Amino acid sequence: MSETMLLVLLLAFNYLFIAKGETADGDFTTLLSLMDTWKNTPPSWVGADPCDDWDGIKCKNSRVTSITLASTGLAGELSGDIGSLSELETLDLSYNKDLTGPLPQSIGDLKKLSTLILVGCSFNGPIPESIGYLQELLFLSLNSNSFSGQIPHSLGNLSKLYWLDLAENQLEGPIPVSSGSISGLDKLHHAKHFHLGKNNLSGSIPPQLFSSEMALIHVLLERNQLNGNIPPTLGLAQGLEVVRLDSNSLSGPVPSNINNLTNLQDLYLSNNKLLGSLPNLIGMNALSYLDMSNNSFKPLDFPVWFSTLKSLTTLKMEKTQLQGQVPTSFFSLANLQTVVLKDNKINGTLDIGSTYSNQLRLVDLETNSVDSLKQTDGVPNVKIILKDNPICQEIGEVGSYCSTSQSNVSYTTPPNNCQPGTCSSEEQIPSPNCICAYPYTGTLVFRSPFSDLDNRTYYVTLEEYLMQSFRSHSLPVDSVLLSHPTKDSNQYLELSLQVFPSGQDHFNRTGTFSIGFLLSNQTFKPPKVFGPFYFNADKYEHFGNPGSSESSKSSNIRILIGAAVGGSVLLLLSLLAGVYAFRQKRRAEKAIGQSNPFRRWDTTKSSTGIPQLKEAKMFSFEELKKYTKNFSQANDIGSGGFGKVYKGTLPNGQLVAIKRAQKESMQGKIEFKAEIELLSRVHHKNLVSLVGFCFDQGEQILVYEYIPNGTLKDTLSGKSGIRLDWIRRLKVALGTARGLAYLHELANPPIIHRDIKSNNILLDQSLNAKVADFGLSKCMVDCEKDHVTTQVKGTMGYLDPEYYMSQQLTEKSDVYSFGVLMLELISARRPLERGRYIVKQVKNALDKTKGLYGLHEIIDPSIGLESTLSGFDKFVDLTMKCVEECGEDRPKMSDVVREIENILKSAGTNPSDESPSISSSYEEVSRGSSSHPYNSNDSFDLSAGFPYPKVDPK
Known part of the structure; x- marks a missing residue:
């Protein structure tokens, strides 16, 4: 027997005959469902016990508690079955760029979830409100996806939340805050991180977002469409360390109490429309990076208090109407690295002095009024830019400071006292320890402004922090390599990161999942100078590469062969038993199948006599x-x-x-x-x-x-809280008529509904009508000429009197019921109410010589009689034709459709238009404590009908 055959037999034996392991049945079924909707799941996802055998799965007491599958190459959507993992505490699917589609609402069923990380995928659609049900959630990171819509108010219910990162999506609308019983982000008193940058958020920054109760240290709102003033309440959140409000449309003055933020390290207000005086920041001794460029502050001499900011490394004040001379003492700040004062009115002599900071690297005063410069030879490490100043416009002045050229910044982690050799594979890379391997790669993105890109000391420190973090978590990492420091358009620092494996030339899947999780859930803490970050990993594709030895493979094969030989006898016996059991099962199924009417159905093929189920x-x-x-x-x-x-x-x-x-x-x-x-x-x-x-x-x-807005009956009665205006009622009538016309004239064979009423008309999310409940419907395939003789079925008040008397059902019986429905749309009254019949009431009150045909007292007041009811008379005329006592005198449904379309056209409305959204089509009033629209007693009473089809043996 060949080695390959033995391996196949062994795998078959393991899969078919070894009892499933300890994983709970429900969790195992859910994981199989996830596998069914995903591509590129780990190869280990074939064993019988996920808790022991599957990469990325962790369990406790046979229940799945953790799924971490970062950088796996997963593709597909997240199945709604995820909500069945009721013990799940951690879900990390980060860096799988082919994971797409919306997040299922069922994610809110994961009541024990504490960590939800989906960084760098391609999820889209709205963020589900149900995430607000996750009361144990500490860490929510959905950044770098394509989520749209508004930030759900329900997130304000996450009382334990520590980290909120929704940045780099397509979110829009206002920042949600609480109002009455509705929660908002201001309720997240334990949250330290609000990362909401690079979205399309609009409106003003709500003052109540900040308070002394908040534990915030990072508020990142950059690159949105926010407007209005910066709220003074910002000064109450005194734990803040980083504030980014740049690149919005904020206006008005900077609050004077902003200097209460004595722990603030980075303040970024650039590229707004701020006015008034430059704020005095005396006392902000932790402030390291300050950028208020491109605003419209009042002209001001260079403030003396800048020299009091002892921790300042970077000052950027481009185009802020600064004037006067920069004092020499300012350059003596011990930590100062970068000064950018472009496009202002700085004048006089630029004098850096002899005691300037030894960290100073750039002084950029391009486009100012500086006419002289001192000590140019004594500052060799400082790049000075004075282009477009008077000093550079003098004849013969050609100093290097008259150019804007800057040296290219480059950094790559150097070899660690070794000489890199040539790697055997083009995809292998020498590590800093000169060992060829396949590294785990990605980009570290630091969201806090960073000034000195050329400071190698910072990168060495960052490398040390990374290695310390990997070692403390016992991860198989040999070394890390940082390279290519750059700044993007958002002033984010980007660094390429390569993580090299220890002890072999590649990582296994557990290794990459662990590294990805450590970086995605912010376990790694960089040095403070780098500030908040996120990681974007590349797909890792080198599991079990040819670097592992063939001898090792052969050894493994021999072990497997030995196990296979030992189990072959048991396998053959089991196969014989299985064949016998299978034949017995087939006999039983054949006997049962003879009585199963569905046994010949094939929902994937069409053939004579088999129903066309399409998507059913x-x-x-x-x-x-x-x-x-x-x-x-x-x-x-x-x-x-x-x-x-x-x-x-x-x-x-x-x-x-x-x-x-x-x-x-x-x-x-x-x-x-x-x-x-x-x-x-x-x-x-x-x-x-x-x-x-x-x-x-x-x-x-x-x-x-599922039809979300319930029945037309509940809407007309006011139970649903939805008000229909006249045009919307016409459109509901038209939609119902179109559905009936299809049943009567286009269905094959034609169908008579037999129970048209307001309880069987459902309204979708845009209030378009959908006919439901075909339980009493009759096909016309066995009809006698143009009618069906049948036992009378239907609902009193809507029932065709001709059908009731003759028991002969025709499509004109539906037309009569539809006419009663039209009267219900006009009046919002039940057809039979306190012994009064709506058809008779209207006939008695009808007077075509009067306005609105004299039906003022019958018309539903909520329509709005103050507005013109366009086409009302024609609609009533059509209604009365539909409720003629003789069926032959009633129009066909196709004629009814045509007439309602003409009424809408005469009212200036395109009958083909459907409402793009609910809000533009109807008014929603307070729902109070109204029940679910499908849970009305009337709706589910047998005499009143059932909004989904009843099964009726007749």
Whole structure:
């Protein structure tokens, strides 16, 4: 037997016959679901026990508590099943640039999650409100993705949060703060880091964002669209060390109490529209980096108090209307490195003096009024720039200070007392210890301004800090190499980082996950001079490279062969037993299958006699249990005589309504199959879509798209808190009519709904109408001429009187019910109320000689009678045609559609337009304590109907 065959047999034996390990069943199933939606999962994800065998997975008491898969090359979306890992404490998927799609709402079910890190992926869509349910969350880092929409108010509920990083996304809208019972970021009293830069946030900075109760040390709001004044409350957060408000549209004066921030090290206010006097910063003795460039301060002589800032390393005051002479004493500040005062009115003589800081490297006074310079020969290490000053405009003046050229900055960690050799592979790189290896690489990005790029002492210190951190966490790191220091357009310092493995030429997956996690969750603390940072890792692709010896592989193969031979006899016996069990199972399944009406269905192919299910899916009962959290009470959104409806979330994040039949109300298998075939044939934007079904373990379940705004009945009654104006009511009527016209004239075979009413019209997120509940519907395939003789079904008040008397059902019966619905849209009254019938009421009150046909007392006041009800008379005329007693006198639904379209056109509205958003289409009033729109008793009463299709054996 060949070595390859033995290996295959051994793997088969392990996979098929060794009992699954200790990982809890639910967690194991969830991990399999994640595997199903991801590409490039670690090769070790094949064993039977994730807790012991799978890279990146850690467990406690057989429950998954940690998933760390940084730099793995994962691709795909994050499955909604992630919410089932109820013991999960850490989730780090950073540096997987092909992870995309929205975050599922179910992420809010991870009640024990303390660390959520998704740095440098490609997630998009809004940040789920449900993240605000994670009460144990300490660390939330979603930076460097493509998230959009507003920052959820619910994040203010994260009372334990320490780190909030949402930078470098596409977030917009205001910074959320609390109002009444609504939380906001001002409630995060324990948070030390607000990193919200490089987004599209707008509005003013809320004053209540800052208070003496806040523990903030970093507030980074740079590169947004913020406007208004800097709130004086900023001076209350006295623990602040870094404040970046640059590159916004902030205006007004800088608050005078800003000098209360005595711990502040970096203050960045440049590129705004700030006015008034330059703030006095006396007492800010920790201030190291100050940039207030490109603002419109009042003209001011160079302030004397600049010389009191003992920790100052960098002063940038470009285009701030500074004037006068820079005092020589200023250059004596011990830590001073960089002075940039371009485009001001500095004049007189520039005198650096003889006691200037030995760290000073740059003095840039380009475009000022300096006319002389002292001691140019005594400052060899300082680059002085005086271009476009009078001194450089004099004839014959050609000093080096009249040029803006600066030396190129370069740094690479030098070899550690060794001579690098030539590596055997082009992809291998010599480490600082001259050992060829495949390093883990990426870019360190420091968000705090950094002045002296050429200061090698800083980089050596950073290297020492990195190695100290790797060693303290027992990571297999031999050395680190830093190179290519540059500043980007945001004044961020970027440094290339290469981390070299210890003891071999490549890292294993655990090593890269651990290094990535240490850098992504900020365990590594750089020297203070570098300030806050984040890391962007590259994909690591050198696991188990040819650098590992062939002899080692051969040895491993021999070990595996020995194990395989030892288990081969047991394997063969097990296979024989398996074949026997399989044949017995097939016999049982064949016997059961004869009574299963779904046995011949193939949802991936079409053939004669097989329903075209299109996107409808056959779900297992176990799947639906998972999607509804075991049909939990929290997901119960309604009930009725048929059964209950549950809200569920599919693995792709789609919300669905799952209607589960009670045992006593289930119909026969053939009838249930027939209804699914009917529902699978109808596909229209104004009909509620069937997503799938379940006929498993004795269950009958239908899965529909979830419609968020509930029923038209709840809206008209005021229960939903939504007000429909006249044009929106016309559009609801049009959408309903289009859905019915499709059923009557385009469905094959045609379908009569038989139960049109306001409780069976659902409103989506843009208030477009969708017809629901086909449980009483009849196909016209077996009709006698143009009608179906059938037992009368429907809802009193909407029921066609002709159908009631003759028991002959036609599509004109739906037209009558639709006419009653139109009257309901006009009046918001129930068809039968206190013995009064709305059709008769309107007929008696109708007077076409009067304005609004004399129906003032019947029209719903919430429509707004102060506005013109365009086309009202034509709409009433159409309504009365629909409720004619004789079916032949009623129009077809296609004629009704055409007439409502004309009414909308005459009102100046395009009938093809749909509302892009709810806010532009309707008014939402206070919902108070109203119940869920699907949980109305009326909505689920058998006599009132059911907003999702009932299964009716007739």
